[in-house]
Amino acid sequence: MNDLDKTLQLRSKIGKIAAVFCVLLSLAIIDTVVAGFRQSKTVFDALPGTSIDINGLAAETVGSTNDIVCTSTSDLIRISIDSIQKGYWFGSKMWQGRFIISPDIKEGDYSLVVGIKDIKIKKAPDKFLIRIYKDYESYRQSYKSLIKRYFDISPWYIGALFFLLSVLAFGYIFLLSGKIENLMADKGKALIYKVKKAQESCEIYFGLGNDHGVKTNSRINVFDDKGQASGTAVVHSATETDSIAYAESGCVVEPGYMVAVSKV
CATH class of the missing domain: 2.40.30.10 (Translation factors)
Incomplete structure (x- = not known):
């Protein structure tokens, strides 16, 4: 087998590998998008002893973090309001904070309601549901991403990996194509x-x-x-x-x- 035939075969193999990389990249992107749509903005999954970043709309009459109050079905979950600032998209006031979960909390579902002290605005309070799992293995089953659920790896990392591999594969194909053209021209x-x-x-x-x-x-x-x-x-x-x-x-x-x- 001459150099031209070997190079043609190699390019064909790399092309098939690149196609597999592209398919895996597409699957990672689909998994990420679907998981994003399936994730509720008011339902959170967590483990004991962790915290959850949270935010919500406030109003112009809200002047400080002390105006934000929270009621919960468990004293082992509390809210910490870190700041109130203008939102990025529409300029409305938003509060940013965290749900802090005690390590002593038991497995189960807990409801929380976040509202405004003294009813300063005519706005329905934000209602949240927090699902607590007893261990990490059971918590993993709550992941909306199938990649993260079964492989415990973020689909973003998988997507970035196969994107890089696809670029390298197509770059190699480009180099092989130039070599093939030269061998054929000879x-x-x-x-x-x-x-x-x-x-x-x-x-x-x-x-x-x-x-x-x-x-x-x-x-x-x-x-x-x-x-x-x-x-x-x-x-x-x-x-x-x-x-x-x-x-x-x-x-x-x-x-x-x-x-x-x-x-x-």
Whole structure:
């Protein structure tokens, strides 16, 4: 097996690997998006002894964090309001804080209501549900992401990994394609990279030129993607590295077919 055949086989293998990487990248993205849609903004899963970042809408009449109050079905869950500031998108006031969960809390569902002290605004209080799990294994089953649930890895990390691998694979394919073009050119061969319809025939564009012995009026052979003879063409324009030829009558041509300056 010559160098050209080996390089073609290698490019084919890397292409299949790159396709697998792309599929896995797509699955990671889908898993992330679906998990985001499935995650409720008012239901939280947690373990004892942890905290949950939380925020909600306030109102212009709310002046300090002391105006935010919380009632809970358990004294072992309390809220800590860290700040009140303008929201990023619509400019409304928002409160930011944390639900702090005691290490002594038992497994179960707990309700919390966050409102405004002295009913300063006509706004329904925010209601939250916190589900406490007894251990990490049972907590993992609450993950909306299947990747994170079964492999305990963030789908963002998986997506970033396969994105990088895909870029590297396609970069390698690009380098191999350049090598293949050079090896083919050394043998007086090239792939047709463009086909353009003409009045009575079609123009074919390929990467062989004066440097490879191709000149105006040179006759070249055309082969299909299986290596079978498809017909001939006559060069009507040639540069040092590229040429344009007219396919002769009966010659079927498509991008990806091969041309050769002599019979093979």
